[in-house]
Amino acid sequence: MSIVIDNLTVTFKHKVTAVDHASLEIPGGIFGLLGENGAGKTTLMRVLTTVLAPSEGSVSLNGIRYEEKNYREIQKRIGYLPQEIDLYPNLTVQECLEYMGELSGVPKRKCEERIDELLERTSLAVHRKKKMRQLSGGMKRRAGLIQALLHEPDFLIVDEPTTGLDPEERIRIRNLLTEFSKERTVLLSTHVVEDLAATCNNLAVMKKGRFLYAGSREGLACQVKGYVWRCRVKDEDQAARLERKYLVSAKQYAQSGLEMRLISEEKPDAVCTACEGTLEDAYIYVANHAANQEGEIDKRAEGRV
Amino acid sequence: MRTEMKIVLPLWKMASAFCFVLVLSLVRGVSYADEVGLALEPPLAALAVAFVSDTCVRERVSKRSEVWKLYSLEKKKRAVFQRMAVQEIFLLLLAVSGYGMFFMFQQPAAVYDTKPAVTAFFFYLLAIAVTLVFWGMLSLLLSCVCKSQWAAIGGGMVLWITVNSVAGDACLGKWNPFSYTFREIGAGTGGGETLSWLCGKMLCILLCGAMAVEFPAVWERRMEKESVLTEKR
Numbered sequence: 001m002s003i004v005i006d007n008l009t010v011t012f013k014h015k016v017t018a019v020d021h022a023s024l025e026i027p028g029g030i031f032g033l034l035g036e037n038g039a040g041k042t043t044l045m046r047v048l049t050t051v052l053a054p055s056e057g058s059v060s061l062n063g064i065r066y067e068e069k070n071y072r073e074i075q076k077r078i079g080y081l082p083q084e085i086d087l088y089p090n091l092t093v094q095e096c097l098e099y100m101g102e103l104s105g106v107p108k109r110k111c112e113e114r115i116d117e118l119l120e121r122t123s124l125a126v127h128r129k130k131k132m133r134q135l136s137g138g139m140k141r142r143a144g145l146i147q148a149l150l151h152e153p154d155f156l157i158v159d160e161p162t163t164g165l166d167p168e169e170r171i172r173i174r175n176l177l178t179e180f181s182k183e184r185t186v187l188l189s190t191h192v193v194e195d196l197a198a199t200c201n202n203l204a205v206m207k208k209g210r211f212l213y214a215g216s217r218e219g220l221a222c223q224v225k226g227y228v229w230r231c232r233v234k235d236e237d238q239a240a241r242l243e244r245k246y247l248v249s250a251k252q253y254a255q256s257g258l259e260m261r262l263i264s265e266e267k268p269d270a271v272c273t274a275c276e277g278t279l280e281d282a283y284i285y286v287a288n289h290a291a292n293q294e295g296e297i298d299k300r301a302e303g304r305v
Numbered sequence: 306m307r308t309e310m311k312i313v314l315p316l317w318k319m320a321s322a323f324c325f326v327l328v329l330s331l332v333r334g335v336s337y338a339d340e341v342g343l344a345l346e347p348p349l350a351a352l353a354v355a356f357v358s359d360t361c362v363r364e365r366v367s368k369r370s371e372v373w374k375l376y377s378l379e380k381k382k383r384a385v386f387q388r389m390a391v392q393e394i395f396l397l398l399l400a401v402s403g404y405g406m407f408f409m410f411q412q413p414a415a416v417y418d419t420k421p422a423v424t425a426f427f428f429y430l431l432a433i434a435v436t437l438v439f440w441g442m443l444s445l446l447l448s449c450v451c452k453s454q455w456a457a458i459g460g461g462m463v464l465w466i467t468v469n470s471v472a473g474d475a476c477l478g479k480w481n482p483f484s485y486t487f488r489e490i491g492a493g494t495g496g497g498e499t500l501s502w503l504c505g506k507m508l509c510i511l512l513c514g515a516m517a518v519e520f521p522a523v524w525e526r527r528m529e530k531e532s533v534l535t536e537k538r
Contacts (some may be wrong), residue, residue, distance in 0.1 A: 051374050075375045086367040090311045103376045103384060147372065154340045 001028055001062055001154045001185045001271060003048065007196035008057035009210075010043050020209035021057070022062040030181040032196035032217075033189040034283060040085065041189040045157050048187065049080045061155060076105075079153035083160045089133035093143055096132050097150065104151040111150060124177060138153040138169030145176060148229050154204045156186045162228050174199050193280040205286050213286050215280065224277035224285045233258040233271035242270060247288055248273030249281045265290075313360065313388045314395055325352055328398055330406035336417045338462040341407045342429035344376070346436055346486045347469045349400050353440040354394060354461035360388050360445055360498060365452065370528070378529070382521050393398075395440055400433045432485035432506060438484060439509040440465070442516040449523050479504040 003026040010019040018254070019040045032118040033042050046052040048072050054111065061074050087282065088096045094115065101111035108252050119125040122142040141161050148156060158177065162170040170192075177186055178199050183287060190196060196203050197217070204214040213220055228249070233239045239258055242248070246268055250261035263285050277285075325348070333344045349398025364370045373381060406424065407413065415422070440461065448457035467473055474487045480488055 013524055046371070049371060049374065053372050070428050072377065077356070078375055080375060082368060082371050085372065086369065088312055088367075090315055091308065095308055100313075100372075105374070105377060105378050105380060 001025060002186075003062075003155065003185065004060050005044075006058045006060075008044070008047065008059060009055050010040075010047060010052060011055040016053070018209055019047070021053075022206075022209065022211050023057075024204055024211055024214050025165045026185060026187060028185050029200060029202070030177060030186045030188055030200045032200035033187060033206060034191065034193065035189075035206035036191060036287070039206040040204055042159060043209075044160050044206070045080075045187070045189055048077055048155075048157055049078055050204075054253050062141055076151070077154045079148035079151070079156045081141070081148045081156075081158045081161060083163065084145055085139065087132045087143060087147065090131065093130040093133055093135070096143065097146055100147045102148040106151050114150050114152070115146070115252045118149060121179070122146060123172075136169075138172065141165065141169075141173055142176065143178070145173070149180060154184050155182060156184055158186060159189045159191075160191070161188070162190065162192055170195070171198075172240055186248050193278075193283055197279045200240050207285060220282045220286065221277060221279055222282075224263060224282040226274065227263050227280050227285060228275050228277040229262045229264060229268050229272040231262055231268060231270045232256065233260055233270065238270065242268065245269070247284055249278075249284050306391060309384070309387045310391050311364075312442060313392055318356070319395065322352060322356060322396070322399055323402075325401040327406060330403055330410050332380045333407075335407060335411055335413045338408070338422065339415045339416050339425060341404055341413060342425075342432065343486050345400065345403050345429075347465070347483055348437050349396070349403070349433060350440040350463055350469075350483070351462065353393075353396055353437045354444040354465065355458050357389065357392055357441040357444045358448050358457040358461070360385060360392065361524070362439055362452060362454050365528075366454075367423050369417065374529070376523060378521075382524065385520075389441065389445060393437055396437045396441070400437065405411070406431060430487075432502070433514075435506040435509045436482070436485070438500070439513050442520075443511050446523060448519060449520070449527050452527060477505070480508050481505045482509050 003022040005022060005026075008019055008022045009017065011017045022040075022044070022083060033041050033044070044053065047054050047066070050066065053068075054066070061077060064070050064074055066074060066156060087275065091099065097115045097119075098108075098111060099113065102108070108116065116125075116145070119128055122145065122147070124139060124142055132143065134141065145158070145161070145290055148158070161173050165173065177188060180186060181199075188195070188199060200217055202214075202216055203220065205212045205220070213223070231242065233242065234257070236258075239251070239260060242260060246262055247263040249263055253261050261281070262270075262272065263277075263281055267274075306326070326345075329348055333348075335341055335344050364373045366380055412433070443464070444457045444461050447460045448454050451457060451460070468477065468481055468485050469486070473481055477484075479501040484502035488502040489499060514534070
C-alpha cells in the first residue's frame with residue numbers, strides 16, 4: 001500500500017493556503033507527519049480522508065486517483081481517527097462500536113468478532129459495558145482506534161492521538177499503532193517528536209503547508225549532526241545573549257549552574273562541547289533553517305541584501 | 306432502533322419535552338374538551354422544530370462527521386431517518402399523554418352531544434401526527450441546508466409565527482398547516498365540526514413527502530461536499 005501526493009495545494013476561500021505544492025510518497029508501515037500547530041497537517045489528512053478536495057495537484061492511493069468517482073472505493077480502504085472525536089456518550093463501548101461497525105458496512109457476525117478481538121488487543125474488553133462518557137481520555141482514544149480499524153482498512157490515518165494523555169497511556173497508544181501497522185500503512189500526525197522517535201522509520205516535517213523534510217528518521221537526525229552543543233553558562237545575561245544568537249533546544253538549571261543545548265552550524269561563542277543530536281534537535285534545526293532561508297529570499301526580493 | 310433511541314433521546318431531552326407539555330397542560334386554560342387539541346397543536350409543532358433540529362448536525366457538533374464521511378451514503382441516510390422516526394414516535398406519545406394531562410388537570414366540560422369523545426381524540430391524533438412529522442421534517446431539512454441547528458429553529462419559528470396568526474389564517478384558510486387549530490368548532494351539520502381542516506393536513510402530508518424525497522439530495526449537497534470550502538484552480 002502506498003500513497004502518492006503530487007504537487008498538492010489546498011487553498012481555502014479568503015486565499016488562505018493550508019497546503020502549498022506539497023509532494024510526498026508514503027510507504028507501508030508507520031509514517032510520521034511532524035509539524036507545529038497550523039503547519040497544514042490536519043488539512044492534508046482531511047484531503048487524504050476525502051473530506052476536502054484539493055485545489056491543485058493529485059493524490060493516489062495504491063494507484064487509485066482521488067477523484068469524486070473513486071471516492072467510495074477509497075473511503076472503504078481508509079480508517080480515520082480525528083484529533084477530537086466525541087463518540088456517542090450515551091452508548092456503551094460495545095454498543096458504540098457495533099453501531100459504527102454497522103455504519104462501516106461490516107456484516108454483524110464479523111463485526112462482533114472484530115470488536116472482541118480489538119477490545120482484547122487494546123485492553124478495553126473489561127470496559128465494554130461502560131458508557132463512552134465514563135471512559136478516560138486514553139480509553140476513548142483506544143476506542144476511537146478500534147472504530148477506525150473495524151472494517152480492516154489498508155490505510156489508517158491518526159491525527160495527534162497522544163495529545164493530552166499521560167505518559168503511560170501515550171506509550172500504550174504508540175505500541176498499539178506499531179502493532180496495527182504490521183498489516184497496513186499508518187499515517188501518524190503529531191507535534192510530539194517523542195512519539196515519532198518511538199514509532200516511525202519514515203517521516204516528513206511540515207511547516208506553513210510545505211514539506212521541509214521527507215525521508216528516514218535517521219536521515220532527519222543526520223541533518224543536525226555536528227551542530228548540537230552543550231554549553232555551561234555563567235549568568236542569565238550570557239544565556240539571554242546566546243538565546244538571541246542561536247537556536248536553543250533545551251535550557252536546564254543543573255547543580256553546576258545553567259546548562260543550555262544549542263544548535264549551531266559553527267561552534268557557539270561560549271564554553272561548550274559537541275554532543276549527539278536528537279530527533280527533536282533535528283526538527284528544530286530543519287524548521288528554523290527553512291524559515292531563515294525564506295527570510296533571506298524575502299530580503300533579497302525586497303532588495304535589502 | 307434501540308441504539309438510535311439512546312443516541313437521539315437522552316434523558317434530559319425527554320425530561321425537558323415532558324416538562325414543556327406538563328407546564329402547558331397546567332397553564333393553558335381550556336373550558337371545553339374540544340379546545341384541548343387546539344391548545345396543544347401549535348406548541349407541539351414548535352417543540353417538534355426544536356426537538357428534531359439537532360438530528361442532522363449532531364455528528365458535526367460532536368466532530369464525528371469526518372468519520373461519518375467514510376460511510377456509504379445509503380447507511381448515513383438510513384441512520385438519519387431512523388433517528389427521525391424514533392423522535393417522532395416519542396413526540397407522538399408525548400402528544401397523547403399531553404391530551405390526557407389536560408383532562409386530568411383542567412377537567413374541561415364535555416361537548417360530545419353529537420360526537421363521541423373517541424372520534425374527537427382520533428381526529429386530534431391524526432392532526433397532531435401530521436403536524437409533528439411536518440414540522441419535524443421542516444426542521445431537519447432546514448438544519449441540513451443551513452448546517453446549523455439554530456438556523457433550523459429560527460427559520461422554523463418564523464414560519465410557525467407566520468402561519469399561526471390571524472393573517473396566516475386569513476391567507477391560507479383551510480390550507481393552513483394549523484388548519485386543525487383554526488377549525489370552526491361547532492360549524493358543521495348538527496353542531497358538529499366540519500372536516501375542512503383535513504385539507505391543510507393533506508397539504509402537510511404532500512409537503513412532507515416532497516421534503517423526504519428532496520432530503521437525500523440536500524444531504525449530499527450540503528453535508529457531504531466540504532470541497533466547496535476549497536478553491537479550485
